[in-house]
Amino acid sequence: MWKSIIYKEWIKVRWYLIMLTLLGILVLGIIFLGVQHDKIFSNANNYWYAILFNGLQYYSILKFIPLLMGIVFAFAQYYPEIVNKRIKLTFHLPLDEDKVILIMMLFGMVSLIISYGIMVFLFWGAGSFFFAREIVNAAMITITPWFLAGFGAYFLIATIILEPIWLYRILYTVITVLFIPLYLTDSVSGGYSPINLSLTVFTLVISVSLLFSAYRFRKGEM
Amino acid sequence: MKKISRYILVLITIITTMTALPGLYWLAFEKPNRAPYLFYSCINNGFVVQRHQNGKLIFSDLKGDKYTRSKYEQKLPLLYIRQLLVSGTMPDSIHGVEIDIHKVNRNRSFFRLRPKDISSPKPGLYPMFESRSGRVNLQMPKDFFRIKSRMEFINANTNTVEERKSELFTSALQHYGFAFPSKMIAGIPTTRKSCDEGYFVIDANNHLFHVKMVRSRPYVKRVKLPEGLRFKYIACVDFSDKKYYNYLISDKNKIYILTQDDYKIIRFPVEGYNPKREELRIFGDLFNYSVYMVGKDHLKIVVLNKQYQKVDEYQESWPNRTQRMEGKVFGYIFPAELSLSKWYSSYNKFYFNRTAGFHWLFLNILLLILYFFILRKRKIDPKKGIIDFIIIGITGIFGFIGVLCFPNKFYD
Known part of the structure; x- marks a missing residue:
């Protein structure tokens, strides 16, 4: 039964997941094409200097990509469930309802981890080809909250979609819109180093939030 | 759940x-809360002040005597020298010292250190300039150095370590007893400076070293520090009078300078500086150094003479935003x-x-x-x-x- 649920999730999201990952890789391609171009046109030493001392973030166009991916992925996975209240069919299965929701969420989270993981690995690998580890490490610290924003948005958008009452959906949207910028505050390269760990833990804690909406949906809250 | x-x-x-x-x-x-502007007048031998009062700018001294703008500027001839020269009110001499614009400019310095400058991620890689290239302008080197288990130069074009140069500098540092890795590297990593004096580096044993490159060779000098003196921040300066290399902030929040060429550590007689919450500004002129410590709700100023002795001080505070309505x-x-x-x-x-x-x-x-x-x-x-x-x-x-x-x- 669990395998079937996971397979159902896979059917729903597979093309979105593949396309979003390809989009991410495309953006990385653009970033490093830009790096190669700028390295040649402004000399590598001047380019390094601009990164080290003038605050140039060669990867700045990446900032909202994981967020966008998280939002689209949440819609791809949860929107079909509320069309004609299809998720109610899942709730009628002889399975623990919380567990079903958690498995769906876990599936989505693992999918995003794989997709983001590929991007982060490519970002790190290509970065290490062009730059010294000091530059790459600072870049990794800076992009971490951007990817966490993707996870945060995924969990909260899922909560919004599963919420049955429109008024509360709007309230949750307002909170989400105010909350997500915490991950995206402008910062110098490496400026997020004291907070990345706590943000990661915090994002993991948010993951169970959609149980609340699912519960309200299940009970037919009006 | x-x-x-x-x-x-x-x-x-x-x-x-x-x-x-x-x-x-x-x-x-x-x-908004407009903090007063205070300057030490070498004419009055006291502070003069600019304040916003009821939308007006008031010029006065601390005794309460009010000035017109031009009178106020005449009290600060070294600050408003160009204006006074244009209006013909510049004195020929002050305290018996003949005023020459070149001398005034050579002795003028301005330094600012914000708490944000101290509390910020450091780049970890620095360009080592050739300090005696024989050229007027400095040139950006092709490599950047780090000091970890050794001193390494990384070529930016190939992203590889330049072994020969790294070995040369590592051996020179080892020769002078440098303990790897470095705890702090301070310099002026820009080509826009009058000359290059390299970097001041604190090693793992808290010793201070001066490291620069002279005709492609390493120059290393170990600076003798008083026992137990530790620095939490070093800000290098490039002033025209070339009297000192840098301002150094100790772990006990005292302000020091390191004199140029003879490497003497001199402490400024300034107390109560809080680098975490106060911006430090140091104005130097022909007669004095004015050390400003500016917080969100207060201002402390200590004025030193050219022998770095305290001649005057002032402090003022105002309600911060939590104390206002x-x-x-x-x-x-x-x-x-x-x-x-x-x-x-x-x-x-x-x-x-x-x-x-x-x-x-x-x-x-x-x-x-x-x-x-x-x-x-x-x-x-x-x-x-x-x-x-x-x-x-x-x-x-x-x-x-x-x-x-x-x-x-x-x-x-």
Whole structure:
């Protein structure tokens, strides 16, 4: 039964997941094409200097990509469930309802981890080809909250979609819109180093939030 | 589990509103506070001041004598030298010293160190300039160095270590007893300076070294420091008088300078500097150094003569925003505020500020009563909402919004 649920999730999201990952890789391609171009046109030493001392973030166009991916992925996975209240069919299965929701969420989270993981690995690998580890490490610290924003948005958008009452959906949207910028505050390269760990833990804690909406949906809250 | 998920959502709301609402409040109601401008007058041998009063700019001295703008500028001839030369009011000599514009300019210096400069991620890689190339302009080198288990130069074009150069500098540092890795590297990593003096590096044993490159060879000098003296920040300077290499801030927040060529450590007789919350500004002129320590609600100035002895000092404070009307009202509404960035640091973290006093308790109690009636209206037993009451009691308006957004309505 669990395998079937996971397979159902896979059917729903597979093309979105593949396309979003390809989009991410495309953006990385653009970033490093830009790096190669700028390295040649402004000399590598001047380019390094601009990164080290003038605050140039060669990867700045990446900032909202994981967020966008998280939002689209949440819609791809949860929107079909509320069309004609299809998720109610899942709730009628002889399975623990919380567990079903958690498995769906876990599936989505693992999918995003794989997709983001590929991007982060490519970002790190290509970065290490062009730059010294000091530059790459600072870049990794800076992009971490951007990817966490993707996870945060995924969990909260899922909560919004599963919420049955429109008024509360709007309230949750307002909170989400105010909350997500915490991950995206402008910062110098490496400026997020004291907070990345706590943000990661915090994002993991948010993951169970959609149980609340699912519960309200299940009970037919009006 | 679902109940926990509700509290997680309430927590998110508390964090969000604790960040957003106080931010919006200050955006709407915070009033500017114009700090006075004080300068030490070499004519009066005392401070003169510019203040905004009722929308007007008032010039005076500390005794209360008021000046016109031009009279005020004449009290500060070294600061307004160009204006005084144009208006023909520049004195020929001051305190028996003949005034020559070149001499005045050579002795003029300005230095600023913000708390944010100290509390910020360091690049870890630095360009080592050729300090005696024979050229007028400095050139950006092709490599950048790090000092970890050895001194390594990394070619930016190939992203590989330049072994020969790295070996050369590592051996030179080892020869002078440098203990790897470095704890701090300070310099002026720009080609826009009058000349290059390389870097000042603190090694693993807290010893201070001067390292530069002279005709492609390493120059290393170990600076003798008084016993137990440790530095938390070094800011190198490039002033025309070439008297010292840098300002050094000790771990006990004392300000030192390191004199050029003879490497003498001299302490400024300045007390009470707080590098975490105060901006340090040091103005130098022909006769004095004025050391300013500027906080959000106060200003301290110590004036030194050219022998670095204290000749005058002044301090003033004014109400900060929490002490003003808008801050008092804030104290009645918000029990705390949270932000991810602060003016005194480049690092992002959760900066939690509890509001001073307990005026916010009034609103918290009001919200508790209101929540009680809301639960009654929703026909929910208030006993089931005990945790909600605790949340509102502690976090006030933030928790109130949180528990209302995510209703405590469970069917079992």
